Amino acid sequence: MSAAEQIEEEGLTAEEEIQIFDTIDKWLERDVRPVVKKFDHADEYPHEIVEQMKEMGLFGAIIEQRYGGLGMSASTYAKVVIRITEVWMALTGIFNSHLIMATLVQRFGTEEQKQHFLPRFATGELRGGLGLTEPNAGTDLQGIRTRADKDGDNYIINGGKTWITNGIEGTCYALLTKTDTKVTPAHKGMSFFIVEKGDGFSVSRRLEKLGYKSIDSAELVFEDFKVPAANLVGGVEGQGFYQAAGGLEIGRINVAARGVGLASAALKDATRYSQERETFGKPICKHQAIQLKLGDMATKVEAARLLVENAAQAYDRGERCDMEAGMAKYFASETAVEVSLECMRIHGGYGYSKEFDVERYYRDAPLMTIGEGTNEMLRIIIAKQLIDRNPV
Numbered sequence: 001m002s003a004a005e006q007i008e009e010e011g012l013t014a015e016e017e018i019q020i021f022d023t024i025d026k027w028l029e030r031d032v033r034p035v036v037k038k039f040d041h042a043d044e045y046p047h048e049i050v051e052q053m054k055e056m057g058l059f060g061a062i063i064e065q066r067y068g069g070l071g072m073s074a075s076t077y078a079k080v081v082i083r084i085t086e087v088w089m090a091l092t093g094i095f096n097s098h099l100i101m102a103t104l105v106q107r108f109g110t111e112e113q114k115q116h117f118l119p120r121f122a123t124g125e126l127r128g129g130l131g132l133t134e135p136n137a138g139t140d141l142q143g144i145r146t147r148a149d150k151d152g153d154n155y156i157i158n159g160g161k162t163w164i165t166n167g168i169e170g171t172c173y174a175l176l177t178k179t180d181t182k183v184t185p186a187h188k189g190m191s192f193f194i195v196e197k198g199d200g201f202s203v204s205r206r207l208e209k210l211g212y213k214s215i216d217s218a219e220l221v222f223e224d225f226k227v228p229a230a231n232l233v234g235g236v237e238g239q240g241f242y243q244a245a246g247g248l249e250i251g252r253i254n255v256a257a258r259g260v261g262l263a264s265a266a267l268k269d270a271t272r273y274s275q276e277r278e279t280f281g282k283p284i285c286k287h288q289a290i291q292l293k294l295g296d297m298a299t300k301v302e303a304a305r306l307l308v309e310n311a312a313q314a315y316d317r318g319e320r321c322d323m324e325a326g327m328a329k330y331f332a333s334e335t336a337v338e339v340s341l342e343c344m345r346i347h348g349g350y351g352y353s354k355e356f357d358v359e360r361y362y363r364d365a366p367l368m369t370i371g372e373g374t375n376e377m378l379r380i381i382i383a384k385q386l387i388d389r390n391p392v
Contacts, residue, residue, distance in 0.1 A: 017076055022225075023056065024080060028087045037087045040360055043213040045169055047220075050094060054272050055122075058095050060122025062101050062250065067118035074250060074312040077089060078257040085261025088363050090215045094263075096254040097129030097165040097366045101174040104192060104247045108234045117194060120309040121172075126196070128170030130251075131161040131220060138163075139377045140342065141176065141244060144188040146222065148177035155179075155193065155232070157225040160204070167218025168203055168255060173220075176244060179237045190240035192233040200225030211363030217295065245322065249315060251372045256308045259332030263301045266336075266343035266361045273347055290346060297339045304332035323385035326378040333368035341364045 009168065012020070031052060039046050062077050063069025074079070081092050100123045102204035118157055120126040146159025157177060164173070173195055180189030195201065204219040233243060271294060274285035283292045307328040314321035340361040344351035351358040369375045 068122035072297035074315040080259040083256035086265040126172040128172040129166040131175040147173045161220045168216040173248045252329040256328035256332040259336040262334045263339040270343040270346045290368040300335040336365040
């Protein structure tokens with residue numbers, strides 16, 4: 001099947017994909033690029049830009065068209081993320097966490113849950129994210145302590161979550177809880193709920209960050225918070241750990257695509273500046289030391305891009321792709337860190353100045369080595385999958 005045929009089968013024709021890219025490119029240049037520094041330096045939430053994203057359908061990017069979404073394949077979605085990240089990475093986080101929540105409902109929810117939530121997710125009427133991380137449980141999801149206890153037709157939730165993207169500005173979350181604290185192994189007692197803000201649900205504080213500005217990261221607190229049993233994703237307890245793994249595949253593809261976008265932006269800036277800046281009577285791109293840097297940077301960016309494409313295509317084929325998504329996220333995020341640093345070094349003192357975008361790339365890049373699973377853990381997942389797929 002050709003790429004064009006594959007896109008058409010998955011909901012978008014090749015022409016529609018091109019139109020979407022063109023619309024996004026024009027929006028980025030007209031409305032986003034001129035204001036990035038203003039919002040990033042002030043760490044201010046871009047309300048107007050988020051409304052524009054809602055109008056373009058980005059909050060329904062990978063939601064099926066029958067539920068009101070754009071129906072993008074993961075391959076198309078990754079390309080969109082790369083484009084937006086080249087201008088401003090924070091925006092991709094605002095809809096990524098939201099779309100992981102939507103993916104959980106779309107892949108694992110009951111039909112009633114899909115009908116109830118997905119159309120509202122697609123328009124951005126309900127907008128939010130993923131509630132996994134706790135103060136003592138990040139990569140080790142089995143360590144969560146937030147509990148959901150059955151009470152008639154409801155569950156009562158107590159606990160807290162931290163580093164939750166869209167925690168302040170969002171209204172709805174996919175919340176991972178313990179519904180059975182005694183079962184062994186612990187992951188069999190975990191369940192997801194789709195929860196909307198209400199009595200017993202509060203935001204305790206906004207978390208300040210090195211980079212990734214203008215997007216709210218918060219601590220959430222649940223005190224006797226009542227949730228209808230109908231909001232248990234899939235309608236069956238004990239499936240949360242497996243559902244999280246499925247949702248994180250698309251999240252890791254998103255983060256990998258961000259790595260490509262940020263590294264690509266840094267490479268473009270370094271390439272341009274190296275031709276403009278002169279030392280010892282010639283542009284610095286004529287110096288072998290700079291050429292070695294540019295050669296390494298360009299090769300790593302292209303390799304990261306191909307790994308993202310490979311992971312997205314595996315996802316679109318419906319294959320298990322934790323290894324492919326892990327490889328893409330691991331390599332692309334490390335590439336973003338390396339390339340952003342080399343871009344700063346090529347710019348010299350100007351790279352350390354807030355007048356240039358370079359310092360933002362440098363601040364934003366490290367997040368991607370941590371978010372959606374640390375790179376240390378992903379290397380272990382890659383190794384385990386390598387062994388499982390190649391038994392002796």
